[in-house]
Amino acid sequence: MPVDPLLSEPATDPLPLYRGRDAIVATDLLAAAMVHLDFFTWLSEHPSTLGAICAHFEIHSRPTDVLMTLLNAMGLITQSGGVFHLTLRSREHLVKGSPWDLTPYYTSMKDRPQTLDMLKVLRTGKPANWGSYDPQAWAQAMEREDFAGPFTAAMDCRGVVLGPAMAKKLDLSENKALLDVAGGSGIYSCAMVAKHPHLRASVFEKKPVDRIARESIAKRGYSEKVSVTTGDMFADDWPTGFDVHLISNVLHDWDEEPVRKLLAKSYAALPKGGSLIVHDMHINAEKTGPLHAAEYSALLMNITEGKCYSVGEMRAYLGELGFEWTDFQPTAVGRSFILAKKL
Numbered sequence: 001m002p003v004d005p006l007l008s009e010p011a012t013d014p015l016p017l018y019r020g021r022d023a024i025v026a027t028d029l030l031a032a033a034m035v036h037l038d039f040f041t042w043l044s045e046h047p048s049t050l051g052a053i054c055a056h057f058e059i060h061s062r063p064t065d066v067l068m069t070l071l072n073a074m075g076l077i078t079q080s081g082g083v084f085h086l087t088l089r090s091r092e093h094l095v096k097g098s099p100w101d102l103t104p105y106y107t108s109m110k111d112r113p114q115t116l117d118m119l120k121v122l123r124t125g126k127p128a129n130w131g132s133y134d135p136q137a138w139a140q141a142m143e144r145e146d147f148a149g150p151f152t153a154a155m156d157c158r159g160v161v162l163g164p165a166m167a168k169k170l171d172l173s174e175n176k177a178l179l180d181v182a183g184g185s186g187i188y189s190c191a192m193v194a195k196h197p198h199l200r201a202s203v204f205e206k207k208p209v210d211r212i213a214r215e216s217i218a219k220r221g222y223s224e225k226v227s228v229t230t231g232d233m234f235a236d237d238w239p240t241g242f243d244v245h246l247i248s249n250v251l252h253d254w255d256e257e258p259v260r261k262l263l264a265k266s267y268a269a270l271p272k273g274g275s276l277i278v279h280d281m282h283i284n285a286e287k288t289g290p291l292h293a294a295e296y297s298a299l300l301m302n303i304t305e306g307k308c309y310s311v312g313e314m315r316a317y318l319g320e321l322g323f324e325w326t327d328f329q330p331t332a333v334g335r336s337f338i339l340a341k342k343l
């Protein structure tokens, strides 16, 4: 009998393949700061807070926060008491007037569409577009069949590795029913019930992804245990009767206010003692890395209204709602999950 891929794992680590894809526009963000803003020359003379940097360059706080984390992770800036300073590396190599200034080396990137996109995101605070080929931001594009299909397939192929890696690290022996919020193809629900056969799950998705999920779950042979509920996670009340929620790779698509709204909706729908799993790529509490997450955050801020949230930000949002933080675990290819309990 063929082995269910959701109960096995590849013999080799796909990390370099993820890394290249996840980091693809991080250098464009660096180039935008360097060649369009002359950011490093200015910061060398004006160590500043995030607010002062935004005010001086007339740029928005979400992309600027992503930029600061990236530069921190690259060893180009450091932060002390909320004030950002250059490091010796950036002072030597990125400041006009230094004998080793590399700015001319990056100047050829100035008119790259991706570098210009980054400048646009910094200046407007809005996403540029998905992969520089779709005129709409991805959230609107996801409502179109021709975009939703390939996008969901992209998420699905990651889930075949990430879903089992998460499922094997979770103890769900006390749980009965999992709600997979914005669960895409349902791959994570399938991986969860494959590893924890006593569980049932439902994918909460909006059209047209709900249909794609039903087909995908049936193709994998999980329709008996994994259903699909059609709905809008922002506009509708979340279905009840589930004692564990999964929010996987979803918060990173949204700005702080919608993120808080989604977490509040989870809290409202969960029973007392229920659990929330947030699976994503997370920035560390100090917002100094890891570099892979900082690079991926640059991609997300470019194509969505979100970014990779830090462990500190998530702790604050969850704590304010009354969730108890119970665990944080790495999964695979730089991803991780947070486990929180409704008290």
Ligand SMILES: C[S@@+](CC[C@H](N)C(=O)[O-])C[C@H]1O[C@@H](n2cnc3c(N)ncnc32)[C@H](O)[C@@H]1O
Residues within 6 Å of the ligand: 142, 152, 155, 156, 159, 181, 182, 183, 184, 185, 188, 204, 205, 206, 209, 231, 232, 233, 234, 235, 247, 248, 249, 250, 253
């Ligand atoms: C980045 S994908 C993540 C899919 C899956 N959870 C994963 O980890 O691969 C984000 C998902 O959010 C869904 N989504 C976006 N807005 C939504 C809404 N208002 N209600 C329900 N789902 C939504 C999209 O259809 C998409 O499948």
